[in-house]
Amino acid sequence: MGSGPGVRRSDSRVAGAPRMKAALLAMVEAAVAARNPVGLALPVGGRGVARVVTLDDPELGGVLRESVRRDRPQMVETEEGAFFLRPYAPRLRMVIIGAVHITASLVSMARTADFEVVLIDPRKGFARAERWPGLAVHDDYPDDVMAGLGLDARTAVIALTHDPKIDDPGLEAALHSNVFYIGALGSRRTHAARLERLATLGFDERSLKRIHGPIGLDIRAATPAEIA
Secondary structure (H helix, E strand, O other), X not given: OOOOOOEEXXXXXXXXXXXXXXXXXXXXHHHHHOOOOEEEEEEOOOOOOOEEEEOOOOOOHHHHXXXXXXXXXXXXXXXXXXXXXXXXXXXXXXXXXXXXXXXXXXXXXXXXXXXEEEEEOOOOXXXXXXXXXXXXXXXXXXXXXXXXXXOOOOEEEEEOOOOHHHHXXXXXXXXXXXXXXXXXXXXXXXXXXXXXXXXXXXXXXXXXXXXXXXXXXXXXXXXXXXXX
């Protein structure tokens, strides 16, 4: 993956930017700033015209989707000729619900993997900004915060509080979106009760299976780092 919060090759520093036409670069920058993956199709061999490709492009949208998923450019053949398709996508993002004992370890791991991290906890004492330097911290309920974030396919949502009043609204918002991962901390009994509550809100079994729980590996974890 690239580095930084802007345009990625699946970031705000676009490879070969000095050689791009200003209009194309501006389109790429604007799309990724809005967390919309796009591709730059560059003609090979002198045929065709360079253009920005979106996921709904009838000819190259499917190829772009695969390039974004793999974070890898591709050579593609079209009726206009051959193109080099380079993907640019928003930074992967982890939304963590709960400023609890394992959160610091999870944040460290997420940063190592170059995720943008957003922390949500409506409990003011837990969500004090000085406890979480360098993080985007929100002391409101998850569903309200997530409505402003715009959940997307490059976002993961992790619920850690064990408090249904806090976790459940966030999980509900995640289930209504196309985030690529949803996880929730808790025992099997806790998770079963969680699924029952969400089922009463109208979520079917297929939707509820998107929630990974209990989250993590079964290694009899005890310390915050092990749990994370």
